[in-house]
Amino acid sequence: MSYKIGLVGKPSVGKSSFFNSATMGDVPEGAYPFTTIDPSVGEAYVRVDCAAPEFDESCTPSVGFCDDGVRFVPTKLVDVAGLIPGAHEGKGLGNQFLTDLNEADVLIHVVDFSGKTDVEGEATEGHDPRDDVDFLExxxxxxxxxxxxxxxxxxxxxxxxxxxxxxxxxxxxxxxxxxxxxxxxxxxxxxxxxxxxxxxxxxxxxxxxxxxxxxxKPMCIAANKMDDPDARENFAEVTSDPEYDHLTFVPVSAHAAKALKKAADAGVVDYRAGDDEFEVVEDVSDEQRAGLERIRDHVDRYDGTGVQRALETALFDVMGAMAIFPGSANGSADEKGAFRDCFVLPEGSTTEDFAYHLHSDIGEGLLHGVDCRAGRQIGSDHELSDRDVVEVVTTN
Ligand SMILES: Nc1nc2c(ncn2[C@@H]2O[C@H](COP(=O)(O)OP(=O)(O)O)[C@@H](O)[C@H]2O)c(=O)[nH]1
Ligand SMILES: [Mg+2]
Missing domain, CATH: 1.10.8.470 (Helicase, Ruva Protein; domain 3)
Structure with missing residues (x-):
């Protein structure tokens, strides 16, 4: 089971740009059938600090990958197109829209904070992003x-x-x-x-x-187009408006994310998705350099492009999910490697929930768990915490 994050928002706010930069496009062809069946569903990743270094191990992830101690755990991302007035009544792509929404565990509402698109997604000036937040809600x-x-x-x-x-x-x-x-x-x-x-x-x-x-339908707001000065002004205003205290806003530039990904793929910059810095490692034209410096301005200001942060905020903060590593109290490696898995579990999950998540037989045979970091036994109703390393002890 993996969680599904839905990207929603009116047309032209940057959903597809966000989606393309988050899904990385480096997923091996055919490994995930849904990517070819439905182009609006893709594989994104959430970052989790890998537990392996604490155990002096190097990990061998069964899914996703690990880059210098940062584990990229796969999650599904859906570009939910079709939000227009009356979508709930089936207007426009309404029915597809509702089906996609139904399947999403958590939503990221992408909003054009620059105020340069109107309700229909046409170019305008001075549109209040709060109208979009209200409209979707x-x-x-x-x-x-x-x-x-x-x-x-x-x-x-x-x-x-x-x-x-x-x-x-x-x-x-x-x-x-x-x-x-x-x-x-x-x-x-x-x-x-x-x-x-x-x-x-x-x-x-x-x-x-x-x-x-x-x-x-827990939701966070990706305040997109934050590379635009008008967006920054709107961001300051909206995030200090008490009417919107119930929402979490993440400043994002999908543009910056897309451009950085492209530059990294081309070997022009050294950059890991979600990082708060990057380095230009190739000779570039003056024009390219100027473009990269504009991106650097955004990345420095907001500690990254915001795309990864939005995904992780949705899953871990807004939805309250947590990452759990199956471990072993006496050394974490088995014949297939160490720290192969990192599972994302719902808020409040216990040792028993984790055991059932692994397999129903494991759940049924559960005796107790072991908190591998502390080296102590934990009960089946013990509530787990984010990044716990847990061994499950069963009767079989
Ligand atoms: N300035 C700026 N423009 C963006 C950003 N993200 C998307 N756009 C532009 O907004 C327009 C709509 O983007 P798109 O991803 O197709 O939006 P969608 O209709 O919501 O899928 C395009 O012209 C993008 O280049 C961003 O972060 N900053
Ligand atoms: Mg689109």
Whole structure:
């Protein structure tokens, strides 16, 4: 299982540029079938500090790669095209749009912070990026509201006298959002509502749809085109606006990321994706040098191009996922190598969750875990932390 990060945003904000720079294009042909079936789904990576050096090992990753102590762990990235007004009703590419959204575990909303594209993606001046943030949130909320209404309808159409729970019908209707009955119940009560939709007015339903959306579609904002001075001005304004405190903003230049990747592929610069610096290692023309210096300005200012940071913020910060290395308490290497795997697990995962993630047999036979770094035993319900190195001890 690997997580799917969805890139959303209105046309011309830089989604494809972001996607192309993040998916690197160096994935071996045919190794990942979906890259050829659907060009909008690709393999990106999130960086994790490799645990191997701490154990005086050198790692042999089974997937992804390791570059000088930085592990690049594969994750799926989807370029979700088709956000236009009414997309939730199936307008434009609406249905494809909703299918792609359904499959995404977390969203990166790409916003043109320079304010130079209007709602339709046409060139303009002085567009407020906050309008785009509001627009996407509203579009998602309306989609959720429709599904919520269907769930309420399902509840209502149940047999008279039958013992029914609203959260059960809603959970069933919202199964694609992977929200459980118990959590739905907590959300309803948390909104100050009782468990009878007959008492919910329009505002209550909207508020409920919004809250469910926030929980099931965590999102961060890639503030793109930050190489443009107007974007920097907008960024300062939006990130200090308390109305937007609930969101995480990452300054990005997809342009810079794309150009650096190209230059690195061509051997002109020495640069590892996500790094906060690069070095020009070939002779370049004056024009190329000037271009690279403009990129350096952005990279210095924001500690990188922002593309890698946005992916990692989405997965690890906004979604709360963590990286776990399977290890072994007495030396980490087996015949196939050391630290071959690095798994990304959901927030709150325990030793037992990890064991089941490895294999259901391992989960069923679990005795306890070992925290390999500390060299101590951990219980099956012990909550793991990011970058833990864990051995699973089983009965078989
Ligand atoms: N200045 C600037 N322009 C960008 C950046 N990223 C994308 N663009 C430009 O914005 C336009 C739309 O980009 P594209 O990736 O096709 O956007 P999409 O429609 O959202 O997929 C193109 O002209 C890009 O060159 C960026 O980081 N900075
Ligand atoms: Mg595009």
């Amino acid at each position: 509203n579009e998602l909320d309306m989609w959720y509201l429709e599904i919520l209404e269907k769930g309420i309808e399902r509840y209502r159409s149940g047999y008279e006298g039958e013992e029914r729970a609203i959260e059960a019908d809603l959970a069933e209707q919202m199964s694609a959002f992977k929200i459980k009955e118990e959590e739905l119940k907590q959300v309803i009560l948390g909104q100050g509502l009782d468990l009878d939709p007959a008492d919910w007015d329009g505002t209550d339903r909207e508020g409920l749809a919004r809250e469910i959306r926030k929980r099931t």
